[in-house]
Structure formats: C-alpha cells, structure tokens
Amino acid sequence: MSDSNQIQDEWNEMIEQMNDAVADSVEQNMQAQAALVDAWSDAFDNSVPEDDVVEDGMEGYGRAYEVWMDAAEEMFEKTTDAAEGEDVGPTEFRDIWLQSANDAFKEVMSTSAFASANGQLVETMMEMQQEVDEVTQDTISQMGMPTREDVEEVGERLIELERRQHDVEQKLDRVLDAIEE
Template identity: 50%
Template sequence: MVNDASSAFDGEMESFVERMTETYMNAIDQNLDAQSKLMEAWMDATEENLSEENVRESYEGSLQAYEAWMNAAERSFDRLGDALEGEEVDAAEFRDIWLASANEAFKETMATTAFAAATGQSVEEALNAQQQVEEMTEESLHAVGFATVGDVREVGERLVELERRTHAIESKLDRLLEER
C-alpha cells in the first residue's frame, strides 16, 4: 500500500515535472520567436527610414529589450528549478514573468525617439494609403454614377451658401418694404 502511494506520488511528480518542463520550453520558444520577430521588424523599419542617430538609439533600445527578455528567461529557469526542488510554483507565475518582461521590453523600445519617428512615419504612410484608397473609391463610384462623400459635401456647402444668400436677400427686401 505504501509502495502504491509512493509510486502514485512519484508518477504525479514526474507528470508535473514533464508538464512544467514542456510549458516552460514552449513559453521560451514562443517568447524567443516573438522577440526575434519584433527585433527583426523593428530593425528593418528603423534602418530603412531613420537617421543614423535614431538607428543607433533604436539599436540601444533593442538591446535593452533583449536584456529584459533574457532576464525573464533566467527568472523562469530559476523558478523551474525551484519547482523541480519541490517548491510549489504556480504555472501562472511563468506567464506573469513573461508578461512583465514583454511590458518592460516594449517600454524600453517605445521610449526611444527612433520609435516615435518610426511610428510617425508609419502613421503618415497609413494616412497616405487611406487617402489613395478614398480617391480610388471616389473615382470608382463616379464611374458607375454614384454620389460620393465629396459630392454630398459639395451639395451641402452649396445649400449653406444658398441659404446665406437667400437670408441676405430677404433682409434687403424687408428693409426696402419698411422704407416704403
């Protein structure tokens, strides 16, 4: 009976360690993959569009973000070791370590003027693309005989101008009639 309980406990512990190891390794893989993609995209964006000084600052921000990720990996590894030594470690703690690390990495990256410049350029490009889409949409709608937002605005502006002129004429007529 004692051997059965001991075997069951050993089996549960082995299963727990396997789950923890698998969870840890999956988390590391996913986070390192995400970090790698973020850094690649960040460096591509900054190298193409920013001044040398901003690229250098961006690189420094990337290194600080990388350091935050590596600290998270180290903390996770330490906590996994604690779990293997018998300490009760909640799996959510690993998630929290990586979330805090992601927040720190993004904070380091977003605090740079390079990020602000890249973001500004991205917003400008998005607005330009949006304007081009709106122009193409308007041309397409005109081609099939539909009114566009621009057309409706123009009609509205003309109506306002007509109302203004009508009001001015009515005022003049009222003055003329009063003078009689």
C-alpha cells in the first residue's frame, strides 16, 4: 500500500470517528433537551404550592393590579389636566408608568410564590447545567480530547511530583551537607 493510500485511509478513519462523535453529541443534546422539558413539566405540574404560598401570590398580584389601576387613574387625571390647558409634559406620563411598573414588579417579586417559582427554576437550571456538562465532557472525550477530569488528574499528579521533587532536594541537601562536614 502506498503512503498516500495509507494517509487517505487514516484520514477517512479519523473523519469517521469525528462524525460518530458529533452524531453521539447531537443525540445526547436531544436527550438533554427532552430532559429539560420533562424537568420543567415536573417542576410545575407535580408541585402544588401550599395554600399560604398561593394566597400570598394572589395578594401580591392583587396589590400589583391596584398599582396599575392607580397609575391609570393618575394618567386619566393628567390627560384631563392637559385637555383643560394645563402644561403637562410627556415626561410626566412616562414617569407615572415607569414608577408604576417598578412598584407593581416589587409587589409581585416580594411574594413567597415568586420566591418558590424562582427556587424551582434555579434548581431545574442547575440540574440541566449538570446534564449539559456531562454531555459536553462525554463529547470531548469521544473526540479524543482531554476532559476536565483528565486535566485535573494531570494537575494533581504534577503537584505530587513537585512535592516529591522538593523532598528529594531536601534529602540531597542534607547528604551534601553531611559530606561537606
């Protein structure tokens, strides 16, 4: 077999391995996405909040609604004032809505229901991050590249070698000192 045929065969084998690794990666990615959908579904379908959490959430949304209604009333008053000839600038309208939005979001975000939903979301996202990390490490490994574990192991071995080298240097210094005396 000529060198060019051997190189071509090796190249084809490497490309085939890379294609297999990419295909495995795509399949694992699809599985991870399906797991995310399942996790979201489980997080919100299977967890029935306690009555006090639901009540607090509803009260928070009620307070937010009141804030919006107060803003609408204030906007109506400003519009009436402008129609009667008073000098009402557009920034006043903007400020009313910005302040109202800020106050309404505070009302909703301060509820235990919002905290509970965010807690579930963070937990789900952390689980998904772990799954994505595992898929990434598997893909990297299949492509013949060093994984995080491989790099950490090399680092630990390097530290151990440095420690041993330091011990040997100290022993050698003691031997040299003993010879000189």
